[in-house]
Amino acid sequence: MINCEFDRRSFLKWTxxxxxxxxxxxxxxxxxARAATTTPLPAKTPILVLVxxxxxxxxxxxxxxxxxxxxxxxxxNIALSSNQVLPFSGSxxxxxxxxxxxxLFARRKVAIVQGVSYPNPNLSHFTSxxxxxxASLTGAxxxxxxxWLDQQPHSPFNAIGVGSTLPPAFVGDKTVASxxxxxxxxxxxxxxxxxxxxxxxxxxxxxxxxxxxxxxxxDLFATAKRVGAHIPKSPSGSYIAQxxxxxxxxxxxxxxxxxxxxxxxxxxxxxxxVGDQNALLGEVDAAIGAFMTSISAGRRANDVTVMVYxxxxxxxxxxxxxxxxxxxxxxxxxxxxxxxxxLYGEQPSLKHLDENGNLRVTTDFRSVYGGxxxxxxxxxxxxxxxxxxxxxxxx
Amino acid sequence: MSLYISWVSPTPSYELRLATARLVHRFxxxxxxxxxxxxxxxxxxxxxxxxxxHGRDDPGIDTVKSLVLGDLGPxxxxxxxxxxxxxxxxxxxxxxxxxxxxxxxxxxxxPLTERMTWFWxxxxxTSISGVTYPLAMKKxxxxxxxxxxxxxxxMAREMVVDGALNVWLNNNENYVQAPNENLAxxxxxxxxxxxxxxxxxDVAAAALALTGYxxxxxxxxxxxxxxxxxxxxxxxxxxTGVFDAQSxxxxxxxxxxxxxxxxxxxxxxxxxGSTAAPPTLAKSFASRDISSLVxxxxxxxxxxxxxxxxxxxxxxxxxxxxxALKVRPSTLDAGDTQWLLSQMGQVPFNPPNxxxxxxxxxxxxxxxxxxxFQLAQNIVAKGNLAPLDVQPxxxxxxxxxxxxxxAWSRRTANALTLSLATPSELALAAILSPEYMVSP
Numbered sequence: 001m002i003n004c005e006f007d008r009r010s011f012l013k014w015t016x017x018x019x020x021x022x023x024x025x026x027x028x029x030x031x032x033a034r035a036a037t038t039t040p041l042p043a044k045t046p047i048l049v050l051v052x053x054x055x056x057x058x059x060x061x062x063x064x065x066x067x068x069x070x071x072x073x074x075x076x077n078i079a080l081s082s083n084q085v086l087p088f089s090g091s092x093x094x095x096x097x098x099x100x101x102x103x104l105f106a107r108r109k110v111a112i113v114q115g116v117s118y119p120n121p122n123l124s125h126f127t128s129x130x131x132x133x134x135a136s137l138t139g140a141x142x143x144x145x146x147x148w149l150d151q152q153p154h155s156p157f158n159a160i161g162v163g164s165t166l167p168p169a170f171v172g173d174k175t176v177a178s179x180x181x182x183x184x185x186x187x188x189x190x191x192x193x194x195x196x197x198x199x200x201x202x203x204x205x206x207x208x209x210x211x212x213x214x215x216x217x218x219d220l221f222a223t224a225k226r227v228g229a230h231i232p233k234s235p236s237g238s239y240i241a242q243x244x245x246x247x248x249x250x251x252x253x254x255x256x257x258x259x260x261x262x263x264x265x266x267x268x269x270x271x272x273x274v275g276d277q278n279a280l281l282g283e284v285d286a287a288i289g290a291f292m293t294s295i296s297a298g299r300r301a302n303d304v305t306v307m308v309y310x311x312x313x314x315x316x317x318x319x320x321x322x323x324x325x326x327x328x329x330x331x332x333x334x335x336x337x338x339x340x341x342x343l344y345g346e347q348p349s350l351k352h353l354d355e356n357g358n359l360r361v362t363t364d365f366r367s368v369y370g371g372x373x374x375x376x377x378x379x380x381x382x383x384x385x386x387x388x389x390x391x392x393x394x395x
Numbered sequence: 396m397s398l399y400i401s402w403v404s405p406t407p408s409y410e411l412r413l414a415t416a417r418l419v420h421r422f423x424x425x426x427x428x429x430x431x432x433x434x435x436x437x438x439x440x441x442x443x444x445x446x447x448x449h450g451r452d453d454p455g456i457d458t459v460k461s462l463v464l465g466d467l468g469p470x471x472x473x474x475x476x477x478x479x480x481x482x483x484x485x486x487x488x489x490x491x492x493x494x495x496x497x498x499x500x501x502x503x504x505x506p507l508t509e510r511m512t513w514f515w516x517x518x519x520x521t522s523i524s525g526v527t528y529p530l531a532m533k534k535x536x537x538x539x540x541x542x543x544x545x546x547x548x549x550m551a552r553e554m555v556v557d558g559a560l561n562v563w564l565n566n567n568e569n570y571v572q573a574p575n576e577n578l579a580x581x582x583x584x585x586x587x588x589x590x591x592x593x594x595x596x597d598v599a600a601a602a603l604a605l606t607g608y609x610x611x612x613x614x615x616x617x618x619x620x621x622x623x624x625x626x627x628x629x630x631x632x633x634x635t636g637v638f639d640a641q642s643x644x645x646x647x648x649x650x651x652x653x654x655x656x657x658x659x660x661x662x663x664x665x666x667x668g669s670t671a672a673p674p675t676l677a678k679s680f681a682s683r684d685i686s687s688l689v690x691x692x693x694x695x696x697x698x699x700x701x702x703x704x705x706x707x708x709x710x711x712x713x714x715x716x717x718x719a720l721k722v723r724p725s726t727l728d729a730g731d732t733q734w735l736l737s738q739m740g741q742v743p744f745n746p747p748n749x750x751x752x753x754x755x756x757x758x759x760x761x762x763x764x765x766x767x768f769q770l771a772q773n774i775v776a777k778g779n780l781a782p783l784d785v786q787p788x789x790x791x792x793x794x795x796x797x798x799x800x801x802a803w804s805r806r807t808a809n810a811l812t813l814s815l816a817t818p819s820e821l822a823l824a825a826i827l828s829p830e831y832m833v834s835p
Contacts, residue, residue: 325576
């Protein structure tokens with residue numbers, strides 16, 4: 001792509017989660033499963049957990065500038081008052097639905113990167129999420145973790161998403177991540193169960209997508225063998241809590257996985273925002289609190305970094321439906337026992353807005369990725385995000 | 396690329412088998428027993444005509460019992476027993492609606508109309524998770540079906556005042572004093588023009604043009620109240636005037652960007668996620684006539700290009716298997732079927748967001764395969780396997796012809812050979828093969 005806008009065609013491609021080339025080395029599922037079982041993740045290997053909030057989480061009601069008179073006046077119908085906030089400084093506080101985050105922040109295990117977005121933010125969910133997940137402003141079809149995956153020795157365990165449809169960030173040019181589900185892995189049964197693994201073998205006549213279909217078969221049998229037994233039988237709590245409890249169980253079982261992804265939808269609060277967002281943030285907060293407790297009690301206590309992000313923040317001024325329309329920058333959370341907690345970047349002014357009444361961007365999200373690539377995935381930033389070299393380190 | 400075709404007879408040519416399979420899977424949800432061989436015998440032009448048949452009485456659809464949903468009225472308040480009964484009714488009607496549509500897709504003798512309605516449902520992606528009431532969703536479904544192959548301007552004018560869409564995108568809360576931009580933005584970005592073919596000022600002005608419409612959520616009826624409407628001249632996409640929903644839709648659809656956008660969307664879902672539509676294709680949509688564009692697609696030279704493979708979405712895969720095995724979805728357990736489809740990520744009337752469903756390799760995870768197996772198991776258990784009632788040596792070819800698979804790879808042929816003794820196993824493995832999960 002030579003144009004610098006995320007144009008229609010690249011959007012179309014992106015919604016297709018890209019096209020993945022055939023696996024270079026045809027591996028049988030037995031050999032993959034054997035390799036994985038015999039190679040647990042080496043001790044002290046850093047692990048990244050992405051928490052994606054779909055819909056555009058309102059940053060100003062998450063990390064709340066509760067003493068700013070502008071905050072109160074331009075969103076009087078949804079502004080949180082001081083008793084709906086857990087202050088951590090004279091001017092900022094967490095939404096009161098987030099007591100775990102407040103506590104982790106007080107223990108300096110949470111880095112809040114303020115005002116994060118990309119240059120000239122586009123108010124579209126899909127363009128914004130495409131940019132975040134591809135780490136490209138110009139319409140790359142591969143995801144940023146997917147490009148990292150392309151550079152690793154192939155294994156279905158390098159990156160695992162929770163759910164059944166792959167997040168675009170996890171789709172590379174040559175390879176894709178695996179998935180596990182909160183309901184656990186149940187292998188096919190009956191006489192055909194011995195036939196199906198053979199349908200997953202690579203075939204020289206496979207076109208790209210047939211090869212990907214075959215790989216999905218192999219991945220099911222491989223993940224069942226390697227991770228199936230470690231998935232909690234009936235995880236409890238909200239969906240995000242269930243997803244994160246699967247991730248913590250698998251991390252504590254030494255599954256050789258460097259990157260995980262979980263996600264939650266419904267942050268598109270055009271109407272009735274306060275009740276809906278508080279409920280969602282409460283679920284995220286409780287899930288992260290439980291996750292950090294579980295990780296901190298295990299062998300990987302100091303290895304895990306969690307990133308919580310959304311495709312955009314929301315409009316500074318509220319609308320008449322007690323909600324907010326699409327906006328721009330918002331805070332990103334980085335959480336972990338090895339993270340140097342505190343505030344990073346600059347809180348965007350509520351007075352000096354862009355021409356659409358939106359917050360200005362004070363930190364480019366690619367710098368946050370840069371820090372994670374360098375500190376967690378030990379990969380040169382430019383190898384994954386071409387022509388980008390900045391890294392905001394919180395470790 | 397070397398294709399292993401020794402398991403099918405050398406005539407007709409592989410190109411004809413490929414093109415015919417693509418046409419019948421992508422425009423007609425896959426062949427019924429015997430149909431693929433029949434199409435192959437008559438050549439590509441006949442297959443192109445056959446998949447385009449629509450607009451006549453459909454004896455298949457006639458066998459699906461019509462679904463009548465009542466207006467359940469406003470949410471009950473207070474009384475717990477009343478409230479429980481209300482939500483049970485919503486759940487029952489919602490489930491019936493899904494099974495009713497799946498039945499139509501499977502039963503249709505001329506499936507193009509249902510297939511196009513399915514495409515437009517993903518295009519105007521409205522979810523019952525936001526609308527709540529199945530009656531409003533069914534009303535939208537009828538609108539999309541009536542105009543599925545009609546004129547796109549008519550469709551845009553009807554859809555911009557569709558009750559379910561208005562509820563889903565918050566137009567009930569769009570007021571002159573404080574506009575809600577949700578419908579205005581997605582209408583231009585996702586439904587008519589494509590991203591970046593409008594400005595934020597256009598979005599803000601279009602939101603004002605859409606004020607004054609209110610929807611009765613329980614039945615999807617939309618009423619226009621001129622007093623609540625912004626009746627001051629606006630500048631939108633270079634035009635100036637007083638706009639309402641109808642004149643806004645007319646203006647937006649009149650833009651050249653609409654032609655390329657809709658052409659690209661159809662190309663992307665029916666032909667290829669990796670190649671671009673030929674530059675001349677959009678000409679067939681200049682009049683905004685959808686059937687003219689579909690006709691041009693079906694007659695394009697894309698069908699023999701090996702690059703134009705697609706992954707079947709879960710519903711397309713499921714409906715295709717049901718058509719081949721002659722299984723009416725409503726004869727399966729409704730709760731189980733919808734749960735498995737939702738685990739695979741796709742239940743009709745419930746797209747994940749206004750952008751519609753994902754595509755391609757995103758459907759191809761190991762987890763997806765786990766549920767695909769369970770769904771396949773249920774279909775085969777009820778399926779009619781008569782097409783496999785042939786000599787063992789002929790079974791693989793009979794199976795490929797039955798399901799509309801152009802050719803088995805050596806890998807798949809070897810695996811299927813293990814199941815020749817048991818037709819139900821062979822059928823199960825075949826619909827779970829890479830060659831059937833994708834449209835090669």
